[in-house]
Amino acid sequence: MGRRVVVIGGDAAGGSAASQAKKRRPDLDVVVFERGRATSYSACGIPYWISGTVEDEAALIARTPEQHRAAGIDVRMRTEVVGIDLDRRVVSWRELDGGGEGTEPYDDLVYATGSVPMRPPVPGMDADGVYGVQVLDDGVALRAELDGGGVQRVVVVGGGYIGLEIAEACRVRGLDVTVVDRSATPVGTFDPDIGAFVADAVRAEGIELVLSDGVSAIDVGDDGRARAVRTASGRVLPADLVVLGLGVRPDVRLAREAGIPLGTSGGVAVDAGMRTQVPGVWAAGDCVESRHRLSGQRMVVALGTHANKQGRVAGINIGGGYATFPGVIGTAITKVCDLEVARTGLSSAEATAAGYRFVTASVDSTTKAGYFPGAAPIRVKMIAERRSGQLLGAQVVGREGSAKRIDALAICVWNEMGVDEVLSLDLSYAPPFSPVWDPVLITARKALEAVEADARQL
Amino acid sequence: MGRRVVVIGGDAAGGSAASQAKKRRPDLDVVVFERGRATSYSACGIPYWISGTVEDEAALIARTPEQHRAAGIDVRMRTEVVGIDLDRRVVSWRELDGGGEGTEPYDDLVYATGSVPMRPPVPGMDADGVYGVQVLDDGVALRAELDGGGVQRVVVVGGGYIGLEIAEACRVRGLDVTVVDRSATPVGTFDPDIGAFVADAVRAEGIELVLSDGVSAIDVGDDGRARAVRTASGRVLPADLVVLGLGVRPDVRLAREAGIPLGTSGGVAVDAGMRTQVPGVWAAGDCVESRHRLSGQRMVVALGTHANKQGRVAGINIGGGYATFPGVIGTAITKVCDLEVARTGLSSAEATAAGYRFVTASVDSTTKAGYFPGAAPIRVKMIAERRSGQLLGAQVVGREGSAKRIDALAICVWNEMGVDEVLSLDLSYAPPFSPVWDPVLITARKALEAVEADARQL
Incomplete structure (x- = not known):
């Protein structure tokens, strides 16, 4: 058996790492485990597919499992890695359809698990009809529900980038949309005077904005479905569907369990070459923390462009080349x-x-x-x-x-x-x-x- | 009498210099001599006014003589400076309408005469119906002729930026347009593979491109008007109107006569603060040479954005502030x-x-x-x-x-x-x-x- 690279996660970072490593060193055995139904897709494009601006779901996919396989990469779809044994250099996996399970040894491991939507710890958050939109399968489920025709009132919890993009997509589809955000202006990463322009544009589109107000609970009906969002100020916003737009946090559960060190920001700690502190283990994408070049602080920035670059860097280094990711500046x-x-x-x-x-x-x-x-x-x-x-x-x-x-x-x-x-x-x-x-x-x-x-x- | 600043030329560079100096030091007496009928206008906008894309000539004017005067600047329109006496620190001027003339003393002089269109030294180049489009008055004359309705065939000599912009403007007006250029692709400042795209686009618009061919003569009719352009390869291109699009050269005649040193590129030599080598004499705009930050060479770049910046720098320094123009990179x-x-x-x-x-x-x-x-x-x-x-x-x-x-x-x-x-x-x-x-x-x-x-x- 040749030298073996195992990649956990087949989207932007994992897919790029696998491709680069295999391209540089064709003799490598590269195995990618992907929990979902798609590889190397544009998560950022999901809102535009939901709105109908982009017609074909397939357009969002930069590289299919078949394309990866044609490049000599062993892609295991709908297969979740459930554990990492750093001492034995083995990952455990199970198939989500069918229930098969097994282990896979590695010489190099790429941890590219991405992120998960933030869920405020309030009652009802796990009800049916509450959607995060982080992976393509989320988008598919959300769109299927919208296409079903039973949804008229949508409440988006959180007015960040994804929250507003989903809100607009729903509005384009003719739905009644309300966005709830704790800040005084949406997209809190902007200065308030800039955010005010955003608020005006959102309202001009017929989207209701509830600002300076948080979510205190989600009312759940007898059928187990969300039916309204309650805010801290006491408002009750009826909802056929609730979308989480509070941003994301790095998916570090497996890393934490395995003992791959995290950084101060909560993402996996990596050096400039995307090495974790465990020899032979690399990480890239939404799950890692990056250095902000101005503040000097470590932070997690979940963005496809960084994921692609970081995956490329990890893949080049695994393949025997030299590349670094020099940090972010919050663009x-x-x-x-x-x-x-x-x-x-x-x-x-x-x-x-x-x-x-x-x-x-x-x-x-x-x-x-x-x-x-x-x-x-x-x-x-x-x-x-x-x-x-x-x-x-x-x-x-x-x-x-x-x-x-x-x-x-x-x-x-x-x-x-x-x-x-x-x-x-x-x-x-x-x-x-x-x-x-x-x-x-x-x-x-x-x-x-x-x-x-x-x-x-x- | 207070300290006196005389500015030769009231377009981008001269206008900016005058404005900045007066703003910084309101006690200065600032006199601007402008040979044309407009101040502080957008020469780059002329093709779009000729095409009708921009409807109103007045829209091209950033600051009228009246606006300069309201700021306390003494603007003398249609008044040409005909000589500079560096020893006595005096300029001689004459009115183009009316014929008055006189002299004006200065403590600081700003030389901002701009540029003149290049004219190939071939027979007929001075005939009627041959237009350069460098100053607004040129554009006014050209547009008047086009509006007159007697023009159907236009030949543009030179396929640089301005040549192509004027060619397109004439084409938009429904005229038959031919562009002659000595290079194998138009806009010779681009690499040929990029220029080829430009050639395709120009032809797709219905403009005839005659490439790798120069102008050898302009045929002149008995009425003294240009009627055809002859090329080096022997082609005869009938023309009701000829437009020069060969680029420009700095207007340094007065400077040369006065003894203000020119640089190796032919423009007025200036330091980073827009000082010439003559104490108290500044220069800015199309008439000066700039340092290319990569090649290190001095070059003349006639572009409104540089003229504005350089004028601002001269004006700030004259006004007792500190500013520099750090050079160009050919954008x-x-x-x-x-x-x-x-x-x-x-x-x-x-x-x-x-x-x-x-x-x-x-x-x-x-x-x-x-x-x-x-x-x-x-x-x-x-x-x-x-x-x-x-x-x-x-x-x-x-x-x-x-x-x-x-x-x-x-x-x-x-x-x-x-x-x-x-x-x-x-x-x-x-x-x-x-x-x-x-x-x-x-x-x-x-x-x-x-x-x-x-x-x-x-």
Whole structure:
């Protein structure tokens, strides 16, 4: 028997790790255990499939089990790993359909179990009709229920990215949708002034927003199904269906049981090469913690793009190459109805928590030259460290053509640029694409003025 | 009399310099001489006004003479500076309407004369009906002629940015348009494989492209008007109107006559603060040369965004503040019919000329997740230094939503990042905005593979 790589989880991280390792070293025996019915799919695309924006479920799948097998990877579908014996280097598995079980030895193990939706510890949370939307099978179940026609009132618990995307998908399908969130504005990772734009856009779409209010219980009917959501303030929101949009936590149960060390954030601790602290055991994707390059803190960021990169890094290293994952800076983007919104680096609250003191600057501009047809409104906000002027974070909100500008800002943050240098950047300009001063540059100018005004008071 | 700033030229650079200086030091006497009929306008918008995409000429004007005057700036319209006496610190001027003339003393002089269209030294080039489109008054004259209704056949000499934009504008107006260019592909600042996409798009719009052919003469009728363009290969292209799209050269006549030193590229030589080598004389905009941050060479880049930045820098320094213009990296963007195309850093030819050896990588991807409605094709090309992998340049071509991605690449080039780090960047991802591996990141992966494959041969 050749050298054997066992991968737990066949989505973005696990699938990438398996592919890269096998590609680099075809002599490896690579076995992937996947609990669900799909491999290497776009979890981020699920809301758009539920809404009907994306018509075909198959479109979400980047690589099927058959494609993995054609590449020489042994994929075991609907098979759950139930235990890891680190001393014997063996995993135990069982088939979810049919009940077969067994063990599999490994030389290298890739832990890529992903994440699970957060469930508030309130009564009724495990009732029928309460859905998390984390894996494709969740989405399939949710869509089947919506297609069944018995659902008219949907309550989404939590107004984060996934919560709002699912809320919009349900609204597009003509349902009555209410979103409950404990914060004063949805998507709490944005500064409140940016979040306020999101709240307006959500409401304009006919979605009810219940803010500054948490969920205290879910009322369950005699049939065992959720029928209403009760909030801390005493509201009762009737629901034919409840969707969890509170975010996710890393699925570390198996790792904890086996003794693979976790980090301070609760994710599996890994080094830059995606090695855990156990020799021969690697981890990647939503289940690991990453280093935030600005705050220096370890954090779990569940995002397909990181999962793909981390899986690639693990796979290259297992295959004898060299690659590293250099950390994250908190970039995120979403579309809320017609509103595009994105962030990178530290928000105001995160910057404060990380010990930075800063000034902010916000500018309203247009995505194209103001006189050009289709010029859409865009607001850019920057957070710059006092005195140094280092760009700590940025947020963008606006209409079509706004949010992808966050990438430019992300690269400025990544390179620890000061706003004085940012305003001098040689960015592209032509009237169909930008005002002569791109909104990014105008905001840097204003941020520099704020830094200078602040410095005079120091 | 207070300290006096004289500005020659009231468009982007001169207007910005005047505004900033006056804003910083309201006690300054600021006088702006402008030969034309407009101040602070968008020259880049002229093609879109000619096509009718932008309806109102006034929309192109960012700040009118009256607005400058309201800010306390003494703007002298239709007044040409005809000489500079550096020893006496005086400029001579004359009114283009009315014929008045005089002199104006200065403490600080800002030379912001802009550029003039290149005219090939061939017979007939000065005939009536031959237009450069450099200043707003050119555009006004050209549009008046087109509105007159006597023009059906337009020949554009030169397939650079402005040439193609004007060609498209004329085509949109229903005219027969031919573009003649000496290169094998239009927009010679792109690599030929990218230029080929541009050629296809131009032809698809019904514009005739005559490539690898230069202009040898312009036939002039008895009425003194151009009536055909003759090419080096012997073709005769009938023309009711000829437009020059060969690019521009800095307008340095006055500077040369006065003894303000020019640089090796032919533009006025300036330091990082936009000072010329003559004390008290500043320069900014299309007439100056800039430092290319990668090649180290001095070059003239006529672009409104640089002119605005440079004018701002000069004005801040004149006003007692501190600012610098840190150079350019050759970023440019344009829309050719439905095709978006952009570049940054060095092209393959420029990199070779600058002494670099490199590998290239091109990737075809989509602007959004491939399964998402509206996902458009995009090609990204990277030029990476051999061994180091430093990103030397990048080009993007594609449909809607493609070209502005060049800004992310520009900031990578600016920061001298290697493609190995680029591929790890924390760029934004959600299905409506990007595949899970953004095209920029995929291309960096492929470029890294090319660098590594090349290194094995070193």
